[in-house]
Amino acid sequence: MKKLGLLPKLILAIIIGILIGTTRSEILVRIMATFTGIFGNFLNFVIPLIIIGFVAPGIGELGKGAGKLLGITTALAYLSTILSGTLAYGVNHTLFKYILVPGALSFNAANPEHALLSGFFTVDMPPIMGVMTALLIAFTLGIGIAAVDGTTIKNFMNEFQQIVEGIIRKIIIPLLPIHIAGIFANMTYAGEVVTIMTVFSKVFGLILILHFTVLVIQYVVAGLLAGGNPITLLKNMIPAYFTAIGTQSSAATIPVTLRQTKVNGVNDGIADFAVPLCATIHLSGSTVTLVSCSMAVMMLHNIPVTFHLMFGFIMMLGITMVAAPGVPGGAVMAALGLLQTMLGFSPASISLMIALYLAQDSFGTACNVTGDGAISIMVNKFAGYRLNKNETNVEY
Template sequence: MILGILMGQFLPRIFTELAATFNGLFGNFLEFVIPLIIVGFVAPGIGDLGLGAGKLLGITAAIAYGSSVFSGILTYFTSSLVFPRFLEAGSLVTDAADPSESLLEPLFVVEMPPIFGVMTALLIAFILGLGIAAIKGDMLKKAVGEFQNIIELVIGKIVIPLLPLHILGIFANMTYAGQVATILSTFAKVFVMILILHFTVIVIQYLIAGSVAGKNPFKAIKNMIPAYLTAIGTQSSAAAIPVTLEQTKKNGVRDEIAEFVIPLGATIHLSGSTITLVGVATAVMMLNNMPLNFSSMLPFIMMLGVTMVAAPGVPGGAVIAALGLFETILGFPEPMLALVIALYVAQDSFGTACNITGDGAIAIFMDKISGNITKGSTQEE
């Protein structure tokens, strides 16, 4: 971000045009790969849940999904009330109807049309995932699992390493167009509100888990601080699993429950990432004077919850998996998608920390109710 601002401010125009050309190529590649990402992660994700460990898995997945959706809805209503106090509608120079008007154009364009659209990809993913779960198709499950591995390599080896260059180009172009001052001053305030929402949701999660399990929620949160800090440092839920697991056990969760819920939660529970994505989406729509109402945001939030379950466990993976929803449901053009990526990645570590801290709350809840589930299953047998 800093290098991009300096480039757009002080270097000759040609450098920003080169950056815009890279952004055009990278953006077209993202448009091509987004439907493949959806199929590659959502289909095996649904298939795995259907073929998993019975009631415990189903309830844990439902709680994770509900937590993400609740976080998104809370963020939307909070943003709708708070953002108008410091966001001026339409103040972003880039017009949503013609976002390239004030930005430098690429020197050349290489078209990379996607194989199929995002909604088609979602439908294919749901059909494949539910079909695998229904017929217990081991061969098809293995095939989509291998396809998922390929997409993980594309994300891990191409998309994520090139994101810093993409962000550099975004901020160089915005600086050249005179937009960056508005962006930085505005989103500094947006980020503060997003962080407050992260902490609020963590407290709500532990209040619910504590009331069910009869534990002190604030003591439990205090025990999770090392895991929170580890996630900030690693920007990865998966990398924070060992510390999250250790701290969850300190909260009195049985080993077998903690060792089941925490790795699963690191994959499917992304309430913090949902807060960030919904908050950034709301702010960008307000700045571009786009119509904003709950009826249009609710489908986005509901589908975002599904996408977060399937989001790849790499830094920045959640926003990449969600780009198709921004494009199809909210109508974001490529320059706005690029801005969403930049703003999300800038605080990704805090969203990740919120995600894994919430996993500890789910583990406390599941530890309390798992005895009844096991007892019920035994009686049925």
């Protein structure tokens, strides 16, 4: 098992999880749920430390140009999110009328998480700060390190980064496959997630096609800018994609995304800075999903859908979802206010929206984190670095 690469372990974990879920053994699933609950709490605890441990030293290592690169990364991530949502609107506006019957909604929505089994016990591990607080601290320290000539704080942050890397390498990465197996076992046991995905299979199928289209566009652009092969660059990010499917969290997938981004030849300092930042601000996949699901719900309820309305919704999504990546399903929770105020969703429509989103949250997250690698490649180019050609091949 130790000789297997990360990708085979993740695929095997997914298969084992589904098989365990199909046995309908409540005790076995609850045992795995106990582990996933504890491990998930640990991930939530570590996420702010990962952000500070990577972003602050990453910005500091960039020196005087850190502020400029921070602006470039943020602009690229937000632009990618907005364009992805706009693409989703255009495709859905064209195709939904052929696959959906307006006003034909007669589905009893229930939050699929209600069917999930809980663990036998849990261990609370509250993070010492929120994701946004960690980002602000990381920005402040990183820019300060870059601006000040002293080395004390810089050395401290570099050592702190080594500690965080040790936690990732020796605890998180080895235990991730078990965590993912537990998640899939519970989802399979719950059954309601499968039911919802079956009812809206056409919509989900279109969302997955949109996710793939967005990723292809992102890596074609990144490849053209950086002089890399888009297919190879995208292939190298597959482990991050599968990890995100299991964790349902962009932030929790940072360790794998970071490793594969460096495999693509991105400068270590740029990767350490851009990947954790993009995990929080780049949500192209989640935007595609939210736009598609909300348009489907609106059409099925005979609510008028216009570009003016949806584009404003998309613009606001790119801002309100920033605090969501650390929590599975957090994007739709962060968007609830927009669904009510901008799209006029009723409580019943919101309930359906939550169910639809949670049923395929994994794939939107996977699109997010895989796209983070493309943004990092672009930032690497704007920072004046070339891709390290010696690292563009990887053994999975």
